[in-house]
Amino acid sequence: MPQPGYEHPGDAGADLRTTEPISLGPGERRTVGTGIALALPNGYVGLVHPRSGLASRHGLTIVNAPGTIDAGYRGEVRVTLVNTDRTEPIVLQRGDRIAQLVIQRVERAKFVVVQELPGSQRGSGGFGSTGGFASTAQGVEN
Numbered sequence: 001m002p003q004p005g006y007e008h009p010g011d012a013g014a015d016l017r018t019t020e021p022i023s024l025g026p027g028e029r030r031t032v033g034t035g036i037a038l039a040l041p042n043g044y045v046g047l048v049h050p051r052s053g054l055a056s057r058h059g060l061t062i063v064n065a066p067g068t069i070d071a072g073y074r075g076e077v078r079v080t081l082v083n084t085d086r087t088e089p090i091v092l093q094r095g096d097r098i099a100q101l102v103i104q105r106v107e108r109a110k111f112v113v114v115q116e117l118p119g120s121q122r123g124s125g126g127f128g129s130t131g132g133f134a135s136t137a138q139g140v141e142n
């Protein structure tokens, strides 16, 4: 069963440990329990990524991808899925591989307030400033 305290408004809870299939209609979002708990060593993080096959074949993805599993977290790993397909529902069964976990070392950053940042080639340009798909297609040079 979903653990109390995990549900957020608008989240329909579900649990893949049950034998009941879980159906996500077009556009539907559900937080699904995996039945898995972890004890990651300090200095590591678990990142819950979507699976490309499910994404391309069914439009199933993870709302908060990648989900962050803190090293100190001992609860059940849960995955907030969304069916982005506009017409087809997707039905998940117990044992279906709905996500993949990447475990990485993390740095502990120390932030220092400064008046000015060191320069770089990119500077403050972002959000497509180096040329996006549309401008390339039209032959626009940046």
Ligand SMILES: O=c1ccn([C@H]2C[C@H](O)[C@@H](COP(=O)(O)OP(=O)(O)OP(=O)(O)O)O2)c(=O)[nH]1
Binding pocket: 048, 064, 066, 067, 068, 069, 070, 071, 073, 076, 077, 078, 079, 080
């Ligand atoms: O996809 C996810 C993301 C998070 N968690 C669990 C593990 C994680 O350690 C904990 C908190 O996640 P996060 O830090 O992303 O949550 P938050 O919304 O920032 O809340 P808080 O840290 O206050 O609990 O919830 C999952 O089971 N699945």
